[in-house]
Amino acid sequence: MEWKLERIFANDEAAIENARVHLEEVKRIANEIERETAPQQLAKLIRDFEEHMDEFAKSIQYAWMKYSVDTGSVESQKVLGIIQQLSSELQEQDAIVEVKLASLSDDVLEEIIKLDGNYEHMIKRIIERRKHLLSKDAEQVLALTSVSRRDGIAKIHSRLQSSYTFEMELNGEKKVLTVEEIKALRRSTNGELRKQAMKLFLERFQDDAIVLTEVYNLVVRDYDTESRLRRFPRPISMMNFANEVSDEIVDRLIEVTNEKTEILRRYYDWKSKILGERLTLADIYAPISNKKKEFSFEEAKDIILESYYAFDEKAGSVVESFFKEERIDLYPRKGKVSGAYCIYATTKLPPYVLTNFTNDMYDVMTLAHELGHGLHGSLSRKQTFFNHDTPLTLAELASVFGEFLVFDNLKNKLSKEEKMALIASKIEDIFATTFRQNMFTNFEIRAHDLASKNGYVGWDELNNIYHEELERVFGNVVEIPEWYNNEWASIPHIYETPFYVYAYNFAQCLVIALYQEYLEEGKAFVGKYLELLESGGRYSPEKLLEKVGIDLRKEGFWENAFKFVDGLVEELVAMEKQ
Structure with a gap:
């Protein structure tokens, strides 16, 4: 099954034309909003502005979808490049409108909310963002240059990793594997194959160490510079603000996750005994049964x-x-x-x-x-x-x-x-979205801090930070091969959206609470x-979250999620003894 992109637009030209038409409308309406002061007329203009932004976004979705399924195609790169350039102009208009609305009095903004309740949250967020907004000219510059700043730079990482192929012998036959195919071998029942695959995969990043280090430093500097310009206390605070969550809540999530690594270590100690070998990081997703269950x-x-x-x-x-x-x-x-x-x-x-x-x-x-x-x-x-x-x-x-x-x-x-294998797989998935993502977050915080302090962070320094974070999570329960220190360079989110990854941990713990309610x-x-x-x-x-009875500030909220995970581990260990 493959996407049928022609259902969205007949061709690339149609997608580009759609973007251009609606961009012109957005520019026209933004110009009117800048001159308008009457709440009733502003509410109408905001509705029109939103409608054309929505229509423009069809072209964004098409361009990213086309690029995602064929990153090496010149046509895919061209249409994405054109749409991204037009998007930067769209963001410029969005910035103009936001600065204008932020300059209005609270009374005028409250009147707009009364006229159209759909904009209550948006306008309240604009009021909150006032202290982080720059001048109109500065916001326009940031919007227009977004295509050549970290968003554009991160594409180098995406294209590079997507281009990787790996030659391996499987079942006596030489095969050329994609990134996803070689990573899938982490779940092979063959221990030697797992280690060979992950060694081949992770050592590949060493070959591009210069490019990957430079790209990462550019992304970090760009992100951190913007966070300082917007007067955030720490780089991660800019993401927390965008996520509408306080620094205190995120800090507590990170702290609790760091404290609960004993659950993970106890599980992998049990798993090493089940498999009858000392595990390496290449083995953490190994099935606990040699009977690999496959699904069509x-x-x-x-x-x-x-x-x-x-x-x-x-x-x-x-x-x-x-x-x-x-x-x-x-x-x-x-x-x-x-x-x-x-x-x-x-x-x-x-x-x-x-x-x-x-x-x-x-x-x-x-x-x-x-x-x-x-x-x-x-x-x-x-x-x-x-x-x-x-x-x-x-x-x-x-x-x-x-x-x-x-x-x-x-x-x-x-x-x-099979049930034991599924529960083990689920536990490992939860570990991947809690402890592993938290490890990435710790890595990012330290990498950004070091880059800010020294002006640059080198490949070996990044590898050392990553190694220390691996040790913080796994202790001495799992062996850490040297080539695993390169793994940070394979993580798309730290390039594309700094500090994105804690959202996975946040969501996992939140959903555990929701699922228990269900x-x-x-x-x-x-x-x-x-x-x-x-x-x-x-x-x-x-x-x-109030709609479903969730209070993130409640004492012990994050800890309760890890009690649930601990219970899954206990269930699995008990099943094995039966």
Whole structure:
């Protein structure tokens, strides 16, 4: 199954023309907003401005989708480059409007909210952002240069990694593997193959150490400079503000996760005994059974749909539409980006999902995860463009919740051995989204601090920081091969969106709390949950979470999530003893 991009635009020229037409309208309306003072007319102009921004975003979604499935194509690069350039002009107009609205009195802004309640959250955020806004000219410069600053620079990393191929002998036959295909071998039942694959993969980054180090330093300097210009106390504070969450809440999440690494170490100590060998980092995702369970795409589809339909008919129908309408680009191929994602840049188009499916149990969960995003993006289309997306802290909510639905369904269909393998895989997935993402966050904080202090951070320094963070998490339970110190260079988010990764940890802990509520309340919970997803980003995260009874400031909130994880480990250990 592959995307049919012609359903969005007939060709690249049509996508570019759409962007240009709506950009001109955005410029015209922004000019009128600058001159307007009457609340009633401003409310109307904001609605028109939003509508054309939404239409423009169709071209953004098309360009990124085309690039994602063929990063090496000159045509893909050209259309993305043109749309990004036009997007920087769009961001300039957005900055002009934001500076104008921020300059208005609170009375005028409150009057606009009374005229159209859709803009309550947006306007309250503008009031909060006043202290971080620069002058109109400075905001325009930042917007116009965004295409050649960190967003553009990070593409070098993406293109470089997508171009990597690896020659390996598999089952007596030489094969050329993509990034996703070689990473999938981490879950092989063959220990030597796992180590060989990860060594080959991670040593490849050493070959491009100069480029990767320079690119990372440019991204860090650009991000940190902007955070200082906007008067944030620390680099991570700029992301926290964008996520509408306080520094204190994020700091507490990081602190608690650092304190709970004993859960992970106890699990891997148990796993090493089960496998009868001292584990290396290349083995942390190794199956605990030599009987590797594989799933065809049809089997994965059936399990996922059954899980979502059992939760709610409407949710199941939305998820099924991705399969019926072929809005999933499923299999890996050369030039396709690694990993998986769901894109919904506009309310004018339905969400689309990209995966690199290789028939693994992990791939079933990945597909369930991305379709959870798809459910969220589909339901939030009822909101206006400015309200349909959420901050990163809530962006992973529906995806991780969807994984739990599929996990609980799937484990009831398996033998004891297969069930143990699934629970082990789930524990490792949770570790990957909590301890591992927290490790990346610790790495980023230290790397940004060192770059700020010394003006530059070298490849060896970055490797040393990463090694120390690996030791902080795994202790001496797992052996850390030297080539694993390069792994930081393979992480797209630290290049593309600094400090993004803690959102995964945040969401995992949040969803554990939500899922426990669902298990307690049953169908009474479903309506509240779907209403939360339908709300998109219309309200602050705090207000949205009130709908389902969640208080992030409650004493012990983060600790309770790790008690749940600890319980899964205990369940698995007990099953093995039976």
